[in-house]
Amino acid sequence: MSGGNAGEANERNGGNAGEGSGGYGGNGIEVEGLVREFKKGPRAVDGIDLRVKPGEIYGFLGPNGAGKSTTVHMLTTLLPPTAGTARVAGHDIIKEGPAVRDAIGVALQEAALDPFLTAHEHMRLQAGMHGIPKAEARRRGERLIERVGLSEAADRKVGGYSGGMKRRLDLALALVHEPRILFLDEPTTGLDVQSRTALWDEVGRLASSHGVTVFLTTQYLEEADALADRVGIIDDGRIVAEGTPDVLKAEIGRPTVEAAPAEADALERMGAVLERFGQRSPAPQGSAAVRLDAGTGELAEVVRALDAAKIRVANLEIHAPTLDDVFLAKTGKHLEGSADSAAPPTGELEALPA
């Protein structure tokens, strides 16, 4: 990474956080009662409220059809809301469209790239659209293309790029006017693990080193977990849970403790002891498991109780809850592998050659 220059150019972005009228002015996002109904379709977004702080990475997590893209389209002024309001970078998305568009960078789910143009040519067009003078455009373009690892390919036509390369170019294009807020709609769906990790790194760096606020949608809970400071879980157009990944998991999904006795015939007694601490849950052969009522704090007591019952323990594991447990608790469904899921869950995807 050739960080130096990029850092200077973006420094102004971090400084003004929290200034302006509302606390979330500057680089934040405030959404109130936002609704979008389609004429011949569902109420795709059904009254959502959310706030994203300046410099925060907000993960908008939900299955296919939940309303993520529709929300992004409204917040980026590409689609008018049916009802409700939102301020992005302190500007009203309905009344101050141009000011909103100046402040934001957008990489949509379907990257609109021309297969017959090279990365350099895309960059030049994008800079031209933002009225960036030629010399400055060239410098920024080079820097961004290098930052997303496309220097070698920059004079090749985009038609020959892999999915990951296209997403990285799209990200670079979204950054050319040095936006204070970045919208990324499913930036890693369909990508191989390597491209995904590279993109996570870049997004994390933009937020931490340059103070860019990031609104990112995803259907992958690992992505929300790894990247987002705060997560909003959306299902059927409504936000069903919101918070930091840790708090959400702690609130809903209690950890499971799974234990195996050293002597097989002690399994039943072990199960009975564990049941004092929570509800039984499925466990592999030769083990017993419960979902701890009082969370991880109780683990020491579990061990003491097993000891007091003179049960020798061969193995004891604690399984942390995931954001899928949160989704399940709120909606009664699993997040991944939903019936009409267009993209397979990460596991399957990773098995494919890049």
Ligand SMILES: Nc1ncnc2c1ncn2[C@@H]1O[C@H](COP(=O)(O)OP(=O)(O)O)[C@@H](O)[C@H]1O
């Ligand atoms: N232009 C449209 N016309 C009618 N229905 C739409 C349109 N765009 C999206 N929808 C519907 O709105 C719902 C939310 O879609 P979308 O916001 O794309 O979800 P997500 O991005 O979370 O997968 C879906 O049921 C989808 O079919």
Ligand SMILES: [Mg+2]
């Ligand atoms: Mg979408």
